[in-house]
Amino acid sequence: MRSLRVFEESWPLHTPFVIARGSRSEAKVVVVEVEEDGVKGVGECTPYPRYGESIASVMAQIVTITDAIEKGATRADVQHLLSAGAARNAVDSALWNLEGRQKNVTLSQLTGVDQHDTITTAQTVVIGEPEAMASCAKILWQKGARLLKVKLDDHLISERIVAIRTAVPEATIIVDANESWSIDGLAARCQLLADVGVAMLEQPLPASEDAALANFIHPLPICADESCHTRDSLTTLKGRYEMINIKLDKTGGLTEALALAEEAKAQGFAIMAGCMLCTSRAIAAMLPLIPQVRFADLDGPTWLAVDVEPGLRFTTGLLHL
Numbered sequence: 001m002r003s004l005r006v007f008e009e010s011w012p013l014h015t016p017f018v019i020a021r022g023s024r025s026e027a028k029v030v031v032v033e034v035e036e037d038g039v040k041g042v043g044e045c046t047p048y049p050r051y052g053e054s055i056a057s058v059m060a061q062i063v064t065i066t067d068a069i070e071k072g073a074t075r076a077d078v079q080h081l082l083s084a085g086a087a088r089n090a091v092d093s094a095l096w097n098l099e100g101r102q103k104n105v106t107l108s109q110l111t112g113v114d115q116h117d118t119i120t121t122a123q124t125v126v127i128g129e130p131e132a133m134a135s136c137a138k139i140l141w142q143k144g145a146r147l148l149k150v151k152l153d154d155h156l157i158s159e160r161i162v163a164i165r166t167a168v169p170e171a172t173i174i175v176d177a178n179e180s181w182s183i184d185g186l187a188a189r190c191q192l193l194a195d196v197g198v199a200m201l202e203q204p205l206p207a208s209e210d211a212a213l214a215n216f217i218h219p220l221p222i223c224a225d226e227s228c229h230t231r232d233s234l235t236t237l238k239g240r241y242e243m244i245n246i247k248l249d250k251t252g253g254l255t256e257a258l259a260l261a262e263e264a265k266a267q268g269f270a271i272m273a274g275c276m277l278c279t280s281r282a283i284a285a286m287l288p289l290i291p292q293v294r295f296a297d298l299d300g301p302t303w304l305a306v307d308v309e310p311g312l313r314f315t316t317g318l319l320h321l
Contacts, residue, residue: 002070005033006062006090008055009279014305017277018126020153020180021050027277027304030058032090034069034098041098043285045086045249046276050226053086061087069095075255084230084252092253093285111258111288119290119319121298122149122174125164130156134163141168145317148173149297153180158192165196174295176202179226183212194219200295202245202272203227213240223272230256231263243270243294248286261292275300280311283319 011027032043047053065073065081073081075095082088100110108115123145125136137148148171150164164173175193181204193201203225205212210227223243227233229250237244244264251257261271271293275283278300290296301307302314313320 002034002036002072004062004066004069004094005035006059006066007031008059011277011279011307012305013277013303015303016126017124017303018128019151019176020127020178024277027279027300028055029278029282030055030062030086030090031281032062032094034091034094036098036102039098039101041094041096041101042281043090043093043095043097043253044279044281045090045093046278046282047086048249048276051085051250058085058087058090061085062091065091075253079252079255082252084250084256086249086252088252089248089285092255093248093282096254096285107254107284108288111254113288113291115287115291115321117321119296119298119321120147121296121314121317121319122147123299123302123317124149124151124297127151127153130159130163133160134167137164137171138167140316141171143316146172147295147317149299150175152177154182157189161193161196161198173198174200174202174223176225177204179203179206181205183209183216186212186216187218190218190220190222200243200272210236210240216240221270223270225274231260234260234264234267234269237269238267241269243272245272245274245297246289246293247274247276248282249276254285254288257286257289261289265292270294272297274298277303279304279308281308283312287321 009029017024029044029046034041047058100107123140200221202223207227221242224237224241225245228244246257272295273293274297280301283298
């Protein structure tokens, strides 16, 4: 006999998280618990307004399939019961977690994936004055971070990135514009990033303007984030991007994420794994994906004032398994 429970949680951040789309001071998540014969599986998602999601809308979606889940619906069934997005991720993650606990194995063992003891994760440098961003980057580097993800908007681009590169000349830097740039001036900006040794540029243009990248020559890889959700996205991304950012809240869970990664690699895309602001539950749900990726951006829980218990163990720039 199965039961499903869904509820919301709010996790305060220790520092405001500032990107081109605005500032956040807390992570609001939806949690799904599926219990069967005394064993409980837990999944988490972060509803994202950019995709028309809210806590209320995601919980309402999950409620619509509660009866099906309690009657034994499988992960494969859930792929058809819900569309890709945060709601499906929470349910999919809970069902994966339930199966792992029923079989007393880790999620990586369940999926047949070999994990390293440590995973290098990006540490995010949020938007601020150039000096403040450079100082943040230097502190992160001194604490051990070797991969930095720099958030930028449409202002002070050269000032910010030059200040950061000067502060951390040896760091691997990736830049995320969160759809805030336009095609006008993009070539010069890409050249600037390449000149200072930036390894990758993530989602410079709004997803609706991807066509502008079709014949756009650029000196560094460009990664699709908001433009890539599931395998259905890949057709239009070919020839525009070299990399895709896979997030479980976009794919609707690990089930589609693994399939997306396999298909993307077959088509020649490099893979990045990303997350929303979340607890360790959400990161644990995506671990089987990580051995396939070029860049892992898993620092969501490190922004929380307090993480869920039991949580994963992070040090600056590293996740220890």
